[in-house]
Amino acid sequence: MARSRLFASLCGLVFLVNLARIIFAPLLDVFITEFPIGEATAGLIVTLAWVGSASLRLPTGWLLTKVPRHYVVIASGAILAVSAAIAATATTLPHLMVGAFFMGMASGVYFVSANPLLSELYPERIGRVMGIHGAANQLAAVIAAPFVALTVLVDWRLSLWAIAVGAAVITVYTWIVASRTEMPSAGQADRDFVAGALSEWRIIVTALAIVGLAVFVWQGVFNFYELYMQSKGLSDRAAGAMLTIVFAAGVPAFYFGGDLADRLPHVPYLLGIVGTFSATLLVLTRLESLPALVVSSAFIGFVVHMLYPAVDTYLLDTLSDSTRGSAYAVFSSIWMFSQALGSSALGILLERGYAYDTVFSGAALFLGATILVLVLLEQTDRLPS
Numbered sequence: 001m002a003r004s005r006l007f008a009s010l011c012g013l014v015f016l017v018n019l020a021r022i023i024f025a026p027l028l029d030v031f032i033t034e035f036p037i038g039e040a041t042a043g044l045i046v047t048l049a050w051v052g053s054a055s056l057r058l059p060t061g062w063l064l065t066k067v068p069r070h071y072v073v074i075a076s077g078a079i080l081a082v083s084a085a086i087a088a089t090a091t092t093l094p095h096l097m098v099g100a101f102f103m104g105m106a107s108g109v110y111f112v113s114a115n116p117l118l119s120e121l122y123p124e125r126i127g128r129v130m131g132i133h134g135a136a137n138q139l140a141a142v143i144a145a146p147f148v149a150l151t152v153l154v155d156w157r158l159s160l161w162a163i164a165v166g167a168a169v170i171t172v173y174t175w176i177v178a179s180r181t182e183m184p185s186a187g188q189a190d191r192d193f194v195a196g197a198l199s200e201w202r203i204i205v206t207a208l209a210i211v212g213l214a215v216f217v218w219q220g221v222f223n224f225y226e227l228y229m230q231s232k233g234l235s236d237r238a239a240g241a242m243l244t245i246v247f248a249a250g251v252p253a254f255y256f257g258g259d260l261a262d263r264l265p266h267v268p269y270l271l272g273i274v275g276t277f278s279a280t281l282l283v284l285t286r287l288e289s290l291p292a293l294v295v296s297s298a299f300i301g302f303v304v305h306m307l308y309p310a311v312d313t314y315l316l317d318t319l320s321d322s323t324r325g326s327a328y329a330v331f332s333s334i335w336m337f338s339q340a341l342g343s344s345a346l347g348i349l350l351e352r353g354y355a356y357d358t359v360f361s362g363a364a365l366f367l368g369a370t371i372l373v374l375v376l377l378e379q380t381d382r383l384p385s
Contacts, residue, residue, distance in 0.1 A: 002181040003121055006070075007129070009174040010114055011136035013077055016167050017110045019140035019147075020080055020103040021049050023159055026148040030156045035093050045100050052104025054336040060112040061329020062193040069120075069187050069325065070178045072113035077171030080106035084164035088157045103163075112332050116325045119316035120184040127313040131258015134309045138250040145244070189322040196326030202384045203318055204331045206267070211311045212338045213370060214274045217363045218304050219342030221281065222246060228356045232288060245297045250305030257306030261313035267378050267385045270310050275371045277303050282364035285357040318384070 024031075028042040063072060083106060087099025115130070122129040151159040190196055197204070221228075225246060229239035261269060280300045287293055319327050349359050377383050 127261030220346030249301030258309035
C-alpha cells in the first residue's frame with residue numbers, strides 16, 4: 001500500500017513537471033504583449049525551459065551514486081515549486097527567463113532519478129509502471145493549452161502559481177509517503193558513476209542508435225505540426241486540433257506501450273515501433289483529405305509515444321543494479337540533446353526552400369533505412385538485448 005501511494009504521488013509530480021516544460025509555449029502571445037518582446041525572444045523562453053531540462057541530467061546521475069533516489073526526486077519537486085513561484089512573480093524578462101530555466105531543470109532532475117526508482121520499486125512490472133507514469137506525464141501535454149486559455153481569463157500568472165502550489169503540496173506528500181515506505185536496496189550498489197556508465201556503453205549506444213534519430217525527427221515534426229497541417233490547406237483551428245489529437249493519442253499509447261514492453265522482446269519491439277513510425281510519417285506526406293489526416297495524426301501520435309516507455313523499459317530492465325542510475329543518466333542526457341536539435345534542423349531546411357512533404361518523406365526514408373540495418377544486426381545477434 002505504501003509503494004502504491006508513493007507511485008500515485010510520483011504520477012502527480014510528473015504531471016506537474018512536464019506541464020512546467022510545456023506551459024511556456026501557449027503563453028508566448030501573452031509574454032510578447034506583457035514585456036513587450038519579439039517572437040525570437042519569446043521563443044528563447046521556451047528554449048531555456050528545455051535547455052534547463054537537459055542541463056543537470058549528467059550531474060544528477062553522479063548525485064544518485066551518493067544520495068538515495070527518493071531524496072533527489074523530492075529535491076526536484078522543491079526546485080519546481082520555488083522556480084514556478086519565481087516565474088509567477090516575474091516583472092522583468094530576465095526574471096522570467098531564470099524561472100523558466102529552473103522549471104525546466106527540475107524536470108531533468110526528476111526524470112533521471114524517478115525512472116530508476118520506479119523500476120526498482122516494481123522490478124517485475126517495469127513496462128506497465130513506466131507506461132502509467134508516462135500517461136500521467138502525457139496528460140500535461142494534452143491539457144496545457146486549454147489550461148492556459150482558462151487561466152489567462154483571470155491572470156496569466158495564475159497558471160504558474162498553480163504549478164508552484166501543486167508542486168509544493170505533492171512534494172510534501174511524497175516526502176511523507178516515502179518516509180513510510182521501505183525503499184528498494186538495488187540502487188545502493190550503484191556507487192561509481194563513470195565506471196558504471198562505461199561498463200554499459202554497448203546498451204547505451206544500442207538504445208541511442210534505435211531511438212536517437214527517431215526522436216530527432218519527431219521533435220521537428222511535432223513542433224512544426226500545426227504549420228505543416230496549414231500547408232495542407234487546413235485552417236488555424238483545424239491545424240491546432242490535429243496537434244491535440246497527436247498528443248491525446250499519446251495517453252493510451254504510454255499505457256499500452258509499457259504493458260507490451262513487459263511482454264515482448266525489447267530490441268525487436270523497439271525496432272518495430274520505430275519502423276512503424278517511419279512508415280506512418282511517409283504515408284502522412286501523401287495524404288490531403290481531412291478524414292485521412294485525422295486518422296493518420298491519431299495513429300502517428302499513438303505509435304511514436306509507445307517509444308518512450310519501451311526504451312525506458314529496455315534500459316531499466318537490462319541494466320544491472322550497480323550501473324542502472326549512472327548509465328540511464330548518460331543515456332537520458334544524450335537523448336535529450338538529440339531531441340532538442342530536431343526543430344532547429346527542420347527549420348534550417350524549411351528556410352532553404354524545401355517543402356514540408358519533401359523534408360518529412362526524406363526523413364522517413366532515411367529513418368527506415370537505418371532501422372533496416374539495425375534489424376539485420378539484431379537478426380545476427382549483434383545488438384545487446
